[in-house]
Amino acid sequence: MSAFRSAVITFPGSNCDRDMAVAVEQVCGGEVLRVWHGDAALPDRLDFIALPGGFSYGDYLRSGAMAARSPIMQAVVEAAGRGVPVLGVCNGFQVLTESGLLPGALLRNAGMNFVCREVALTVENNQSLFTAGYSAGQQITIPVAHHDGNYFADAETLDRLEGEGRVAFRYAEQVNGSARQIAGVLNAAGNVLGMMPHPERMIEPAHGGSDGRALFENLVRGLVTA
Template sequence: MKSAVLVFPGSNCDRDMAVALETVTGKKPEMVWHGDSALPDVDIIALPGGFSYGDYLRSGAMAARSHIISEVIKAADKGVKILGVCNGFQVLTEIGLLPGALMRNQNIEFICKDVPLIVAQNRSVFTSAYEENETITIPVAHHDGNFFADEATLDSLENEDRIAFRYGENINGSTRDIAGILNASGNVLGMMPHPERAIDPIHGGTDGLKLFEGLLG
């Protein structure tokens, strides 16, 4: 499986994501600069965490206008797997590949800690290696992770089985405890917690590893 990791000014988890993908696939991912105009032929594209453009205007707003984004949208439409983590999730909502928005945390504070997540469904490629309703522990590190969408959108996410992860404890005010969602086709996942930081026991846990292993299926 071939992969690519996008890199924006201010990205700080791109190398973590690259290590996770290489660990599971056995191949180094292509590191794609935001100003590039073409993507390599890959099976998965990852939008990493960080603070692209210093969160200027709002998180993900500037990155959403990068040259490479039009190619990401085309790849998603073709069925390429797209994983957006933290800032990457914010970018995916900004470009319309996922609905809703990520707002300032309810307590107006930066949150950095391990949190329990509930695997809401295991019928997507991203969650297939987990058990449904399994509780896992994944780190978070965000200031704008409060997921919001209107009631009609939330009902659609529920009814279409597009909620991938929920917080076991609602740390940021996210509506309906949502921590990660899928697009209608199931090939795009956005999530605030960082699975790439939970793949090695030396880092304190390996509960993120199954997400990447599921991509090999």
């Protein structure tokens, strides 16, 4: 495999794009390209695409709704359809649901409070490209920082996600009112992951822990052995 090549998308209001780029560069190596939301095309030969956290377009309409209509998102949807791994964190998760790459929606937190703290997660599925570096049932600690992280889907969709093993992470405690305490979900093909917690903020001891590091490490490992 040639050098790992990834892209981090920046929307107006993104505030974790640099954090994500630094994490990917430190853990995955290779070239990390910064892509503006208004671009119509992605760079050639990407191994990974990240949609970072923040408040795209100020969340003025609905979290992620305007970003999902940005020109670059058509290219992201097409890349995901070709099998390129796509990770959406926090606001990026909201964009993934609004663009139709993942089912469900992210609503206002129960209690209407902004939640900003470290939370315990349980790894529900360790068979995906993103989660194979963890053990099934492993408990990890990752920080959250969101006001609209309450994952919602109808009962039929939730049952399908559970039955197909597409719940990647679950909160080990009540955090924001998410249905079935879901913290992260995969698409049917397993190459798109949306999660509210921020793994890029937990990749080295200086961050207070490194439980997010395995997610990025396994991207490279999985693509090399694919």
